[in-house]
Amino acid sequence: MPLHLAPQIDPTLRSALDETVLLTQLADAMGSPLGVVLPQQLAENVTAFRSVFSDHRLSGQIYYAHKANRSSALVRELAATDAGIDVASLAELQHAVGAGFVPQRIMATGPKNEEFLWLCARTGVTVSADSIGELAALATLVRDWSLPRVRVMARLSGFTSTGVQFNSRRSRFGVSAAAVGEVLDVIEKHVEALDLVGVAFHLDTIGLPEKAVALEGCLGALDECRRRGLRPWSVDIGGGFGVNYLADGAQWEQYTSALTEAVLGRRAPLTWNGHGYGLRAEGGHVRGSLNLYPAHRPVSGPAYLDRLLGTAAPEQRRPLGTLLLDNMYDLLVEPGRALLDQCGLVLASVLEVRDEANGDTIVRLDCNARDVSLEEHGVLMDPVVVHRTTPAAPGPAAVYLFGNLCLEADLITRRRVFLPSRPRPGDLLAFVNTAGYLMDFSATHALRQPIGRKVALYRDDGGWRWCLDEQYWPVHHRAEAP
Template sequence: MLISRQVLELPTAALRPFALTALRHPTVSTLLADHRALLADLLDGLGSPLHIVLPEIFEENVAELRRAFAEAGADADILFAKKANKAGCYVTSAAALGLGVDVASVPELVKALAGGVPGHRIGISGPEKDDTLHALAVQHDCLVAVDSLSELRRLAATARRARRQARVLLRCRTAGQPASRFGLSAGEREAAVALCAELAAHISLRGFSFHLNGYSSAERATAANEMIEHCLDARRRGSLRAELVDIGGGLPVRYVEPRLWDAFVEQNEPAHYHAARDFKDFYPYGGQPATRAVRAIMAHPVDGGESLSAKASRNRIRFVVEPGRALLDQAGFTLFRVQQVDDRRDTDGYAIVTVAGSSFSLSEQWFNTDYLPDPLLMSSRPVADEVFPACVAGSTCLENDLVTWRKIGFPRPVRRGDHLVYLNTAGYQMDSNESPFHDAALPLKAVVRLGDGAGPPRWRLDGI
């Protein structure tokens, strides 16, 4: 293959009305248009699939999110949700920017500390954390979101042995999601606040948090208002440090233009998928950007008209937010090499393109759904005036190993040796459920920086 002659192609929206052409950051467009030879060399040398991670875009997203909170009149501490991507480069960027990190395990905490994030900027979340995680959190002055009375007692015992005071948020169930398995019920919350007062030598109650499914700005604002009231109630009972409300993550990301998304939703049917797969739920790929969601949450009226941010400011409440996907928007993409093409157009009406890799490297399948933004086709062959409908399969022996169940309308036949590019995969797609199935190596991550654009992109393997 003559790498320098590769042509970047988009699935043809005009010939397939429900195409979902992925949005692209200018840096991503530059890499794909001007540095295809580098990307192809990296894929050839490092293996398929290969994740390209772009910390410069992560850093832009941090600045934009900080600006959105400031413009909304809200005082907010941003903690990057490390679970959204295991790449160390994002933690390094977070440390350089004075950003916090949210972790939920000992290895995540160790990597955050090793990446340069000080303990007082690290939040510890997750249900019923073990004693080792508690001990490290206390030692490094991390902020621990406690999920139950039993965990609160264990954490206090750990702090007592260490002769330290643990900083704590109490995670509570919301009125809108009372059946959640996470957090304290109303009665448990009352008991936990009383226990914090009793154990004040070892526990410092700093505020409240909640777990919320979904992307409703109004629901998140309503839940945050509940937590403000819990802070005020705790203060009345003597806990003057109850000043934080953690609104979690759940800030949406826009992957495709809303008009394309609306057209897709209207036309979607099982016939558009391999084996007529009938998916019941999808991520809202055409939703509002994260910064717009922040403004909507902060401006949401509470208590008869006052905005959430105004109420928080009036009561000296500071927000904590834990975005993962939102900070990783456009900050990475994934390359696959085409390994084989089974052309079934004469019998089934579409082909099955098998790539070197598997659906374990695009984690949307874990949610029993499909990653919908169209992959790009990179090929040395010229564009043909022919729509080539195909699904994309992984190379394992599993029947359900489909990287893309949806039939993609490629603008020419896909051939062995071609490359597929899945855009905007840094947020939860790259490594939420990767697996060395068949003894396959886990995909590598190449950290790429364009810098000022004066020279060629710089790259290195993540973690080195």
């Protein structure tokens, strides 16, 4: 029985996917792989997050985590909304400024070198500082270059809880929440250079209780600021709101159960070389943990934020959203993946379809696992077949997807994929909903293979239009024909 993992495809993406003639023409002209982004969908996603803010009566800002995609079209379209942008490198900062973001809408995060820090200070963006050393370095830059006072956030980590101990993975970022006093000492020492506007955290977890502990820890840190007479008004809770990739939860459950059975040897392997995605068999029992993105996540994106804000703080026992409001704090969020939900796809050409002697079918694609990094991010989701004519055979086809690198490990996914219909050479596979982290995050020139080009698809005059990603600006409306 085929084990499908059909992707969740919302109407806008579906409509783009239905343009098969346009898509095949684009792939022919631009080559394979080809990234396709849908900038207008991003604006809708911003609105969905905004409505959670207004439901909770909260003000604040949504900062798009730029690292999720290199596209210019997405950043420029975003500049036309009221959202902000989170930049994590010098080039991302330059890109954001060039796309139309004023410094008040830019937050600089992540590890920073001196040049990045200097441009942050020079342009006047908000700097989310990872360490006490970074704050001190920033203060030195401001003084040495006689720059205006810089708005800073202090990123905290290592929050502790009372009663039940909620353990979190150790993070390489942020200052221990217990050492917030030292952060404030530095802020007070450099008060002419640094303007503390808030505190931040980002936990790499889907667990609400850990985030509740961290958010309440931030409230405690802000109270310490108040006690010292500082007046920061913001809490930045980072991202990690997630995306629901799959249309049908039952398929996900069926697949993961089957994978467990396959690992135990109770059914034929579902993966290349019996790969277990983190599971392994030891003495007839399963060990390890399923090392996959939870591809079916009914509560994700804005709904996850809503759930978090409705979660009671462990100590104060009042919903976190209510506490933020009580304290008049602004809520800042930095979604990447969740803001790019349904915002794009990757097209790849089928080079070869062959049946092996052992019964396996191989589909070789003109792209590699770095161009569609489903495997690296542990997202299991079927591609959509874009046929030029008719399917090569009726019914589903179980295939392995080989990439174009001369490398044993270059499989687009190590999973045997059940395509709804068998493709022919020249057909396209569309890897949908890949705009967030799965499109060009890891793309490289290894083997001098090209990095895929990117186009923006947008609706105008009631139809789909396209242009190169770097040519896209929000002001694309053509004059109406006379």
